[in-house]
Amino acid sequence: MSSWKEYKLEEVLDALIDYRGKTPTKTGFGIPLITAKVVKNGRLEQATEFIAVEDYESWMSRGLPKIGDIVLTTEAPLGEVAQLKDEKVALAQRIVTLRGKDKILQNDFLLYLLQSKNIQEQLEARSSGSTVKGIKQSELRKLTLKIPSFSEQEFISGQLKALDNKIQLNTQINQTLEQIAQAIFKSWFVDFDPVKAKIDILTNGGTHADAERAAMQVISGKTDAELSQMQQTNLEAYKTLEKTAALFPSEMVESELGEVPKGWGIGCIGDIATAKGGYAFKSSQFEQKGNPVIKIKNITSTGNIILEDCQCINDLVANVASKFKLSDGDFLMAMTGATVGKIGIYVSDGRCAFVNQRVAKFESKLFKNIPCWYTYNLIRRSDVSEKIIGSAQGSAQANISSSGIEQVAIMLPIRDLIYLYQSTVSHLYKKWIANHKELLKLKMTRDTLLPKLLSGELNS
Numbered sequence: 001m002s003s004w005k006e007y008k009l010e011e012v013l014d015a016l017i018d019y020r021g022k023t024p025t026k027t028g029f030g031i032p033l034i035t036a037k038v039v040k041n042g043r044l045e046q047a048t049e050f051i052a053v054e055d056y057e058s059w060m061s062r063g064l065p066k067i068g069d070i071v072l073t074t075e076a077p078l079g080e081v082a083q084l085k086d087e088k089v090a091l092a093q094r095i096v097t098l099r100g101k102d103k104i105l106q107n108d109f110l111l112y113l114l115q116s117k118n119i120q121e122q123l124e125a126r127s128s129g130s131t132v133k134g135i136k137q138s139e140l141r142k143l144t145l146k147i148p149s150f151s152e153q154e155f156i157s158g159q160l161k162a163l164d165n166k167i168q169l170n171t172q173i174n175q176t177l178e179q180i181a182q183a184i185f186k187s188w189f190v191d192f193d194p195v196k197a198k199i200d201i202l203t204n205g206g207t208h209a210d211a212e213r214a215a216m217q218v219i220s221g222k223t224d225a226e227l228s229q230m231q232q233t234n235l236e237a238y239k240t241l242e243k244t245a246a247l248f249p250s251e252m253v254e255s256e257l258g259e260v261p262k263g264w265g266i267g268c269i270g271d272i273a274t275a276k277g278g279y280a281f282k283s284s285q286f287e288q289k290g291n292p293v294i295k296i297k298n299i300t301s302t303g304n305i306i307l308e309d310c311q312c313i314n315d316l317v318a319n320v321a322s323k324f325k326l327s328d329g330d331f332l333m334a335m336t337g338a339t340v341g342k343i344g345i346y347v348s349d350g351r352c353a354f355v356n357q358r359v360a361k362f363e364s365k366l367f368k369n370i371p372c373w374y375t376y377n378l379i380r381r382s383d384v385s386e387k388i389i390g391s392a393q394g395s396a397q398a399n400i401s402s403s404g405i406e407q408v409a410i411m412l413p414i415r416d417l418i419y420l421y422q423s424t425v426s427h428l429y430k431k432w433i434a435n436h437k438e439l440l441k442l443k444m445t446r447d448t449l450l451p452k453l454l455s456g457e458l459n460s
Helices: 053-059 106-116 117-126 149-189 193-203 208-220 224-233 235-246 315-320 373-379 380-389 403-405 415-454
Strands: 005-008 015-020 031-034 071-072 078-083 095-099 144-147 254-255 256-261 265-268 271-276 291-294 331-334 344-345 360-363 407-410
Touching: 005 235, 071 106, 078 106, 078 149, 095 106, 106 117, 117 344, 144 254, 149 193, 149 373, 149 415, 193 254, 193 415, 208 224, 235 265, 265 315, 271 403, 291 315, 344 373, 344 415, 360 373, 373 380, 373 415
Parallel strands: none
Antiparallel strands: 005 144, 015 095, 071 078, 071 095, 254 256, 265 407, 271 360, 331 344, 331 360
């Protein structure tokens, strides 16, 4: 640490670009606009607002951002940071762009330094505002940084970036796995693609065999020629596909929920699952360490379950609440508050977690002690989710009940198709859970290393 030098932020910056006080004209497409709400957890989320290409040069009159620059939110929220990956982006208010001086402050190192406890505390201390905390540029420039040599900065940021890249890779893999499972669900149970493929063939004078073959193509994504080859080279797989196609009818009928495949029924969520509310822990039972308790606040608006800031209970309390213990893959729903109706999959970080009151855990009536992935994807559908939220009671704060959830009307496919969907996607979710476990470990390693590397406690 003796070789680390202390600077004011303004002394080690080549650029500080600040667009506060200007409001751009937004469009539905064009140049992505980086706003404070898309800067989260050290990364940029997908931009949802844009400015017109022809307005870019005139708007960005105070300076153009470059790839590798660091963006920092100055208000609502204060202190979120990320690194720019694309050169042509526009900067909104409540965002400043920082660029370190060449060979003095490396941008990658600055990214992590700004996330450190020391800098976050300085931002808080220098902020102003009673309702919304924000920091003026004059105060931001005065932040005190302790930095090592440029080569040491490269080493430190390299270690942390390797972990972040692996975290990002696992996140992307899991997004792909979920997209595959959702696509199959939508094809089978929302768009009824195999059913409609059969209807189309029969309507145009095709035979029953032709209709079955068409359904097989839709289910497998293979052409007719590829199916013929599959029949010759992998007869067992072909016959399995044939049996799958046979489970879908070739006719649609009217129902109270609209057109549904013939033979499918109308029921309610309670026919396939129970929505079990959590345990009413007392505030006196909570501790800083121990077994985490999942509360409403731990289910985010993006469908993640965050374990880092959970209150905990000791083993004695855990034994009393043993019926409310969670297992990997359990999916939970917030029953009250701003995130009411939001759903997340629980994955253990090595500790035994429990579910709190006003959080529902779904338990399958079709499968014993394992999550039903049909139910999970069903309740995530916007039409079903809206019905669940619509069952809420209370004007000041929405409250949904277990019975209200279970009474929501749904379309019910034949059981064999639900069983088949479960077997088709189970390996995807098994991989998802394994990836998420690794992701939690990587985050824990990163969060442990971050303060040690940035304080010089670990020598490079």
